[in-house]
Amino acid sequence: xxxxxxVAYLIIAGILPFRLSGQEKTVTWLYDRHDSPAATEVDIxxxxxxxRPLSDQGVIEGRAVFSFLPLRGKIDSxxxxxxxxxxxxxxxxxxxxxxxxxxxxxxxxxxRHIIPQGFQRLTFVYTGAPSGHxxxxxxxxxxxxxxxxxxxxxxxxxxxxxxxxxxCDIRVTFDSQYKVFTNGERVSVTDDGNGNLTWHxxxxxxxxxxxxxxxxxxxxxxSLTAADSTPLELWYYPGxxxxxxxxxxxxxxxxxxxxxxxxxxxPYELYREAPVTDYTYxxxxxxxxxxxxxxxxxxxxxxxxxxxxxxNAHELVHQWFGNCxxxxxxxxxxxxxxxxxxxxxxxxxYMLGEEQYQYVRLKEMEEVLAASxxxxxxxxxxxxxxxxxxxxxSLVLDMMRYVMGxxxxxxxxxxxxESFQFGIVQTTDLEKxxxxxxxxxxxxxxxxWIRRGGEPHYQVARETFIRADGIPCIRITVRQTQETxxxxxxxxxxVESEVHYIDGTFENRKEWIEQDIHEIIIxxxxxxxIDYVLFDPGHHLLKKVIFGKTREEWxxxxxxxxxxxxxxxxLLALDxxxxxxxxxxxxxxxxxxxxxxxxxxxxxxxxxxxxxVELMTWAARDPDALVRRALLESTDSIPSSxxxxxxxxxxxxxxxxxxxxxxxxxxxxxxxxxRYLDLTSHETGWxxxxxxxxxxxxxxxxxxxxxxAELVSYCSSSYEFETRKxxxxxxxxxxxxxxxxxxxxxxxxxxxxxxxxxxxxEHLKYFSKQNRHRETIVQTCREMTLSxxxxxxxxxxxxxxx
Numbered sequence: 001x002x003x004x005x006x007v008a009y010l011i012i013a014g015i016l017p018f019r020l021s022g023q024e025k026t027v028t029w030l031y032d033r034h035d036s037p038a039a040t041e042v043d044i045x046x047x048x049x050x051x052r053p054l055s056d057q058g059v060i061e062g063r064a065v066f067s068f069l070p071l072r073g074k075i076d077s078x079x080x081x082x083x084x085x086x087x088x089x090x091x092x093x094x095x096x097x098x099x100x101x102x103x104x105x106x107x108x109x110x111x112r113h114i115i116p117q118g119f120q121r122l123t124f125v126y127t128g129a130p131s132g133h134x135x136x137x138x139x140x141x142x143x144x145x146x147x148x149x150x151x152x153x154x155x156x157x158x159x160x161x162x163x164x165x166x167x168c169d170i171r172v173t174f175d176s177q178y179k180v181f182t183n184g185e186r187v188s189v190t191d192d193g194n195g196n197l198t199w200h201x202x203x204x205x206x207x208x209x210x211x212x213x214x215x216x217x218x219x220x221x222x223s224l225t226a227a228d229s230t231p232l233e234l235w236y237y238p239g240x241x242x243x244x245x246x247x248x249x250x251x252x253x254x255x256x257x258x259x260x261x262x263x264x265x266x267p268y269e270l271y272r273e274a275p276v277t278d279y280t281y282x283x284x285x286x287x288x289x290x291x292x293x294x295x296x297x298x299x300x301x302x303x304x305x306x307x308x309x310x311x312n313a314h315e316l317v318h319q320w321f322g323n324c325x326x327x328x329x330x331x332x333x334x335x336x337x338x339x340x341x342x343x344x345x346x347x348x349x350y351m352l353g354e355e356q357y358q359y360v361r362l363k364e365m366e367e368v369l370a371a372s373x374x375x376x377x378x379x380x381x382x383x384x385x386x387x388x389x390x391x392x393x394s395l396v397l398d399m400m401r402y403v404m405g406x407x408x409x410x411x412x413x414x415x416x417x418e419s420f421q422f423g424i425v426q427t428t429d430l431e432k433x434x435x436x437x438x439x440x441x442x443x444x445x446x447x448x449w450i451r452r453g454g455e456p457h458y459q460v461a462r463e464t465f466i467r468a469d470g471i472p473c474i475r476i477t478v479r480q481t482q483e484t485x486x487x488x489x490x491x492x493x494x495v496e497s498e499v500h501y502i503d504g505t506f507e508n509r510k511e512w513i514e515q516d517i518h519e520i521i522i523x524x525x526x527x528x529x530i531d532y533v534l535f536d537p538g539h540h541l542l543k544k545v546i547f548g549k550t551r552e553e554w555x556x557x558x559x560x561x562x563x564x565x566x567x568x569x570x571l572l573a574l575d576x577x578x579x580x581x582x583x584x585x586x587x588x589x590x591x592x593x594x595x596x597x598x599x600x601x602x603x604x605x606x607x608x609x610x611x612x613v614e615l616m617t618w619a620a621r622d623p624d625a626l627v628r629r630a631l632l633e634s635t636d637s638i639p640s641s642x643x644x645x646x647x648x649x650x651x652x653x654x655x656x657x658x659x660x661x662x663x664x665x666x667x668x669x670x671x672x673x674x675r676y677l678d679l680t681s682h683e684t685g686w687x688x689x690x691x692x693x694x695x696x697x698x699x700x701x702x703x704x705x706x707x708x709a710e711l712v713s714y715c716s717s718s719y720e721f722e723t724r725k726x727x728x729x730x731x732x733x734x735x736x737x738x739x740x741x742x743x744x745x746x747x748x749x750x751x752x753x754x755x756x757x758x759x760x761x762e763h764l765k766y767f768s769k770q771n772r773h774r775e776t777i778v779q780t781c782r783e784m785t786l787s788x789x790x791x792x793x794x795x796x797x798x799x800x801x802x
Contacts, residue, residue: 028486029451034330034382037426038163041075042068044209045119047168049159053150053216055175058136060158064124070116078122081161082106083133088125097122106160130157132752134214137277145718147237148178149217151276153284153291154210165206165326165424173198174216181215181235181274183207183287203287205268206422208326213286215274227256228265233272236297246303247296248273250351254313257350258320258343263414267324267421271316278721278753282311285318285340295687295722302686304625304654309351310360313344320417328426330382334450335425338379338393345394355595358539358565361398362597364391365542369455376453376488380427380446388453395542396449402540403494404440412437427451444492454488457481458513460535460547464524472527474499476520476535478513482544490516498537500560501528508537532557532570539565551577555585564595571601579609587615600630607634613641620645625654632660638668650676655685659694666698673702688722689714697730708736715744721756724748728763737773742780749797750790761797768801 044066051062083104090097095111114120128134133156138146155161169187172180176197184203191197221235222244234248251273259265268288275294283292292315296308321339341364349357371387379388379396401409415437416430427450434442459479467473476497480490492514499522500506507522532553535545549557551574558570571589574582583606590602603619606612619631620642628649638646646668649661662680666673677699685691696711713719714727728748731741745767748760767773781794 027447030376030378030381030453030487032331032381032383037329040162040164041072041078042070042120042162044068044162044164044166045206047159047166047170047209049168049170050173051158051171051214052173053136055136055139055148055150058129058131058139060128060130060134062124062126062128062159064126064160066122066124066160066162067119068122069119070114073115074113076110076113078108078110078162080106080108080124081156082126083157084130085126085128085157085160087160088127089123090125091123093121124160126160128158133157135278135752141718143716143718146720147217147277149277150214151216151279151291152214153286155212158214159212161209164209165422166203166209167206168203168212169200170202170212171198171200172214172216177218178216179219179221179235181213181219181272181289183212183289185269207268207287207323211285211287211323211326213284213289213291215276215289215291217276219274221272221274224252226252226254226266226271228259230255230266231270233270235272235274237275237294240297240299243297243299243302246298246300247275247308248312249303249307250309250347251312251316253351254316254347257347258317261343261346261410262320262417263410264320264417264421267319271319273312273315278756280753280755283315285315285322287319287323290315294720298686301653301655304629305656305686310344310348313347314340317343324422325417325420325425326423328424331380332426333382334379334384334389334393335427335430337389338397341390341394342397355564355597358563359595359597361395361539362565362568364395365539368392368395368542369544372453372455378451378453380450381453392542399449399493399541400442400445403445404434404438404442408438408440412440448489448491452487452489454482455542455544456491456493457544458535458546460545462533464530467521467523472524474522474524474530474533476522476533478518478520478535480513480516481546490514493541495536495541496534496538497522498534499524500531500534500556502531503528531560534561534566537561537566538563539569549573551581555582558589559585559592564593564598567593568598568601571598571605575601575605579606579612583609583612587612590615590618596624596626596630599624599627600634603627603630604634607631608636613639616642617645620649625652625657628652629654629657629660632657632664635664638664643669647676650679655683655691658683659685659691662691662694662698670702673698688720688724688726690726693723693726693730697734700734700736708738712738712741712744715741715748717744717747717751721751721753725756725759728760732763732766735770737767737776739776739780742767742773742776743784746777746781746784746786746794749794750786764794764797765801768798774798774801 046067048065051060053060081104082101087099087101087106090099090108092111097111098109100107133154134152136150138148152158170182172182173196174180176195180199182201184201187200187202189197189199218238219235220238221233224232224234226232236244255266271288273290273292275297276291277294279293282296283290292311296311298307317340322336327333327335345357345360348360367387368391371385377384377388379393412434416433419433420429431442431446434440459481460476462474462476464472464474484490492512494510495513496508496510497520498506498508509520509522511520535547554570554573558567558574561567586602586606590599593599606615616631619627622628646661646665649657652658652661662676665676677695680691680695683691693714696707699707700711711727711730714723728745731737745760745764748756749764751757764777768777777798781791
């Protein structure tokens with residue numbers, strides 16, 4: 001009998017001690033059915049692709065040659081993702097392969113069992129009709145208004161796909177009046193003599209195959225050099241030169257910042273970006289090449305609506321986290337998205353200041369805490385959702401750096417990038433890299449913040465007492481009140497507490513809180529008078545807090561706390577008090593504040609107060625467009641004394657403010673609607689022609705029905721999706737629907753862009769509840785050329801609106 005069997009026998013017999021009861025606890029994590037990587041049989045090394053998009057047919061003809069190495073023996077078939085793809089032939093080396101396409105998948109039966117020895121080549125000849133994956137925009141516009149583009153941010157539907165990392169050569173042949181954009185360096189552009197150009201791009205360093213893009217359209221671009229000397233190629237629309245600088249503002253600086261922060265160079269040869277029409281998301285990183293929605297291609301007045309800075313930085317960070325290093329499985333997506341969200345936020349702090357950084361963090365916290373009200377999924381779970389994978393993960397990295405220290409954190413991330421560059425990672429790889437680089441064990445942190453859900457809930461109270469030695473002290477008692485169980489326990493984190501005194505001095509304590517009750521003792525031998533107390537000043541921790549304070553304490557904190565976010569916390573608490581109890585204080589706060597968040601909160605709390613008109617006048621004149629917007633959004637009716645101040649905002653430096661001012665003025669002073677329409681008749685606006693559509697809605701609503709045709713036209717497929725959304729919403733508010741509008745509405749319901757089709761379907765349900773509009777929709781649907789599936793979709797929507 002072996003030694004192991006003897007020991008096992010003795011334990012079972014009870015002769016040797018083996019006490020399970022000695023274990024302190026059982027470690028429990030939420031089960032994730034997607035926590036295993038997909039099996040793979042081959043390693044694809046290179047793709048040689050030739051494609052020819054046919055814009056008049058909405059298809060792509062292609063020839064894809066995959067060079068690969070088998071990873072194990074006796075492989076007789078391979079599966080590829082091939083949605084809406086007609087495959088003519090598949091050849092392995094020089095021998096044809098039998099294949100079966102079913103649904104979105106093609107199974108290739110290899111002509112012989114392959115063995116893990118030497119390169120193999122598999123060639124596909126195919127035609128793809130990749131609607132929804134690779135989109136043909138504007139080619140069928142009967143009015144010839146819409147931009148003509150072809151774009152895809154993933155290879156699905158236009159290249160046979162298997163998940164892998166590879167290098168590639170991509171050649172795209174298309175009409176010479178258009179430019180072509182994909183991944184890697186541009187090797188050549190050659191003329192075939194028939195009015196077409198072949199654009200040859202090459203990825204020399206391996207990258208995730210899924211991170212492959214295609215953009216074709218009418219573009220110009222500028223070649224620049226980033227702060228770290230990386231070549232940049234920034235694309236824009238011809239004639240939109242005034243949009244270039246506001247859109248790409250700080251792009252060059254991003255590279256220098258990230259190289260300094262990561263201590264790891266940009267991993268590819270160059271970087272380029274291009275806007276596309278009807279893009280569903282804000283932007284999408286693909287290796288070396290980012291595509292983004294052209295609603296972010298902004299001019300100076302659009303900058304104050306939504307600028308591209310954060311999104312631009314986010315997608316650039318993905319070149320390190322996502323492309324150079326890619327995650328292994330769905331539960332590891334946070335390694336890609338959280339890092340991009342985190343470093344984009346840091347770049348905003350670098351360029352725009354601490355207050356902007358705190359503002360972004362506040363919005364992240366709001367998203368995360370709202371998600372926690374619905375479920376308890378952790379960051380490292382495939383069902384974590386956007387709030388965890390992007391925002392909570394970003395906050396977790398903030399806290400990781402807070403716990404480890406700046407230098408140690410940077411050292412760890414550098415080691416992580418160096419260790420896994422051009423590879424695939426999972427969460428344990430980051431954990432090991434941190435320990436390997438710094439010697440700091442962070443297993444408890446990963447268990448608490450990545451593998452488990454929830455956040456700490458703290459109930460805080462403070463009191464004064466005399467210690468046994470006669471010294472006056474302040475006791476801050478912290479209770480963890482979150483519901484605990486096998487998946488969420490007590491949290492362990494270092495937390496700062498800060499006592500501020502009337503004389504301007506303060507005491508700071510940083511202690512680890514890990515028990516359900518923790519006391520922080522701060523001696524006060526001079527018996528200084530307390531002004532206010534901060535728990536976690538600067539809001540380093542993701543948490544919920546209940547900290548009962550008097551109105552006087554909140555007022556002192558709102559007026560004198562050093563940090564903007566701590567002053568904002570106090571302003572929120574003051575919302576519970578009547579204007580008479582805080583009006584003078586809030587005026588003082590407004591004059592001292594410089595950031596729009598706090599000014600906006602003050603405006604909101606006093607907007608209905610007749611004794612605060614002076615403050616509202618200050619707000620109308622504020623140089624920050626976001627402060628003026630806060631005033632406009634908080635106003636129900638404009639006081640006559642402020643009419644001139646609001647009229648000045650009809651020429652505001654922000655399109656959104658102009659639109660808000662127009663609506664408010666026409667509502668508050670209806671007798672002057674004609675004058676306000678005259679003053680803004682030249683305005684178009686952004687996003688989605690917001691001012692023009694508001695103008696038309698007001699004009700039609702006041703009896704100028706000659707403008708109906710123009711408003712209806714903006715619902716059509718000749719316009720980008722945000723203009724269509726705005727126009728359809730205006731028609732609903734006007735309760736107007738004719739046959740043309742109904743046809744545009746039905747078309748929008750069936751469009752690939754979910755932001756448009758979801759909004760359109762709600763409008764269709766609204767109109768379908770009224771018999772006359774319902775009849776118009778039904779009749780129009782019958783007259784339109786639709787597939788059976790499309791017609792059934794519309795009728796089902798109608799039926800859902802009794």
